[in-house]
Amino acid sequence: MLHLQACEAPMTAELRWDDLRIFLLLARTGTLTAAAEALGVHASTTHRRLSALEAALGARLFDRTPAGLTLTATGEAMRPLAAQVEDDVDALLRAVSGRDQSPRGTVRLTAPEPLLPLLVDSLATFRQRFPAVDLQVSFSDRFYDLSRREADVAVRPSAAPPERAVGRRVSSVAWAAYASAASVGAQAADALPWAVYGDDMARLAAATWWHESHSEDPVLMSVNSVSAMHRVVSCTPCRGLLPCFVGDRAAELTRLGPPIAAPESGLWILVHPDLRRATRVRSLLDHLWDALVAQRRLLAGTGQPTDPRALG
Structure with a gap:
């Protein structure tokens, strides 16, 4: 059966x-x-x-x-x-x-929003020079993960870049205290309250320096971005810490002293190792390098004269 x-x-x-x-x-x-x-x-x-x-x-x-x-x-x-x-x-x-042979295809770039004025003209020139490259740019304070392909290239201030990225250090990034020219004209700079960094920005080296050096001083408000700090210091009688490439370019602001050593970091152009030889990526890396090297003095805080008034 x-x-x-x-x-x-x-x-x-x-x-x-x-x-x-x-x-x-x-x-x-x-x-x-x-x-x-x-x-x-x-x-x-x-x-x-x-x-x-x-x-x-x-x-x-x-x-x-x-x-x-x-x-x-x-x-x-x-x-x-x-x-x-x-x-x-x-x-x-x-x-x-990483195996393409000509500058064509998509490249995703990320950079902090405050760098937009330093990069926008150069990025427009890049597109004119390489029309076959689809350049997608995210200006954000968020750190995109290159290893996860959230971006292909990053322009990033950092004391030490991520281990899984390679790149070149363009310049130092200096920080200083600023206030509006109107505020400084109305009262002594050291009498002004501070605007300080809060939320995730409280981890900045600049925020740490402030807590170590000025935590007893009066605080007007806290902000969560460099762009917000720029706007607050420009419009309100207070002082705050900004990268010199932001503060020194703002005609309405006065720098209150020389760059502060503690918050200084480096500005890096970073890429994942597997993409650095891709022609479209290499073209953008070289273009960004030339654009940012031309801004080294501004980034390092030596591009414009300093107001002699002390921090207080």
Whole structure:
């Protein structure tokens, strides 16, 4: 007698890289809204994709709580494996991107917003010179991760650049105290209250220097960006710390002393090692170098005379 036994095929889930990317973003941010913002989609789309991923896997990856999303045991086990896939995909994309032979294709540049006035003319010239390069620029105080391909090239002030990036140090970046010319004309500079850096900007070397040297002085308000500090100091009777390349270019501001040594950092042009020989990237690196080297004196705080009045 012939016995036939039905064999149940093992269930396999069809996964796409986009599914794993959403999973990792949710694991890192902890909320649907933050992950959706990073992806540039609506939160409902992220929720729908997460539900589809969990259904495909037949497992719950996150616990939903009022505070956000928390990884389940299954999610915790999946996270390092998904991160390894992410590293492998990023390495593949960098290797392929690094083999082009002509300056064409997309290059994504990130730089702090205060550098916009120093770079905008040069970037326009770059586009005229290399029309086949699609230059995408993000001026933001956020530090984009080059190893995750959030950007290809970064112009970044730093005491020490990230280990997984290579680049060249353009110049030192000096900081000094500034106040509006009107404020200094109305009262002694050392009588002015301070505007200080708060939130994430409280980790700046300039903020640390202020806390160590002037924490007993009156404070008018705290701000969360260099651009905000510039606007506040320009419009309000107070003093604040700015990079010299911002303060010295502002006609309405007066520098209250020489550059302060403690907050000084370097300005770097950085790229991931796998992309530095790509022609389109190399072209941008060289172009940025020439543009910023021409601004070295301004960046170092030696480009304009200093007001002799002391900090107080």
